[in-house]
Structure formats: structure tokens, C-alpha cells
Amino acid sequence: MALVTTAEVCDANPQLIVSGELRALEPIFQIYGRRQVFSGPVVTLKVFEDNVLIREFLEEKGNGRVLVVDGGGSKRCAILGGNPVVQAQNNGWSGIVVNGCVRDVDEINGCDIGVRALASHPMKAYKKRVGEKHVPITVAGTRIMDGEWLYADTDGILVSRTELSV
Numbered sequence: 001m002a003l004v005t006t007a008e009v010c011d012a013n014p015q016l017i018v019s020g021e022l023r024a025l026e027p028i029f030q031i032y033g034r035r036q037v038f039s040g041p042v043v044t045l046k047v048f049e050d051n052v053l054i055r056e057f058l059e060e061k062g063n064g065r066v067l068v069v070d071g072g073g074s075k076r077c078a079i080l081g082g083n084p085v086v087q088a089q090n091n092g093w094s095g096i097v098v099n100g101c102v103r104d105v106d107e108i109n110g111c112d113i114g115v116r117a118l119a120s121h122p123m124k125a126y127k128k129r130v131g132e133k134h135v136p137i138t139v140a141g142t143r144i145m146d147g148e149w150l151y152a153d154t155d156g157i158l159v160s161r162t163e164l165s166v
Helices: 006-012 014-019 052-059 082-090 105-109
Strands: 022-024 030-032 038-046 066-070 078-080 095-102 114-120 137-139 142-144 149-153 156-160
Touching: 006 014, 006 022, 006 149, 006 156, 014 022, 022 142, 030 105, 038 052, 038 095, 038 137, 052 066, 052 082, 066 137, 066 149, 078 114, 082 095, 082 105, 095 137, 095 149
Parallel strands: 038 066, 066 095, 078 095, 095 114
Antiparallel strands: 022 156, 030 114, 038 149, 137 142, 149 156
16 A cells, blocks of 8 residues: 555545444554554554563564554553564564553664554563453554554554555
8 A cells, every 4th residue: 555645545435434444543642663654464462561472473574564562551661662673673564553652762763664652651561471462452442453454654543454455
């Protein structure tokens, strides 16, 4: 979906919006990373103030996927930092959306990957290895399922049940 904005996707697909097949996340995210526009199939993860499972996912080959992490909206610590984002970039992930905080912002902003998060926070996460992989999550008022498609640009973030072609 190169060179097509999320606004254009919304304008061209009112029937998908009405049916709920195309949803927009609430505009609560800050933009990090050099790649402001990204898309790909979604991998979901649910954690709370714990980043072990996030790191494990990003050590895998991304193959253009987008990791969407429901961190419970916590602003008490960062669940994503510079090292895992560098690894995600090197492993071919398209982007990461975090319903929580990041740290090492300068390092993340130097990476050629798209990152969205609520804010930055200097404190690191716990290492309990607690969470759920590939489960339905709700982020920014939107239910997101593993295998759906995410499209992000500077206007916002869309999630679609299927890959969109324009």
C-alpha cells in the first residue's frame, strides 16, 4: 500500500468502516523511529510492565510484520527500549505499536522502523516473563486480532481484517 495515506484509505472504504472491518485507533500515540509510514500483518501480545516476551518476539524474523503490544496503558515504566528496537529493525519487522511507554528515544529515532507508543519513560520494565501471545487485545479503543493488518502514517493508525489494496 505504498504512497496511499490512511486518510485516503478511509475515504475510499466507507463500507469497511461501517461494517467494522476497518477501524481507526484513537489518536493517543507518539511517533518514534525513522519510518513514519509502515504496515503489515499484526502479531499481538499482552503484557503489563514486563518486556521479556516483547524481546523474544523481536528476536524472531519479522518478515514485514507489526508487533502490537497491549501494555495496559501503563506509564510507570518503559516496556520497549533501544536494543530490542535495533534488533527488530535488523530482523525485518515493519513496526511496533505499544500501548505503554518506550525509553532510549534517541536510539529508537535512529532506527529505520516505525514505533508508536504513549510516551517515553526512563525506568525499565520488570523481567517476570508474564504475558499472553497471539490473543485478541484492545488498544486505543479498538479490538485487534492476531493476523489482521495494520497501516500507520502521520495521520493515524488503521486496522483491517484483511490486507487492503488500493
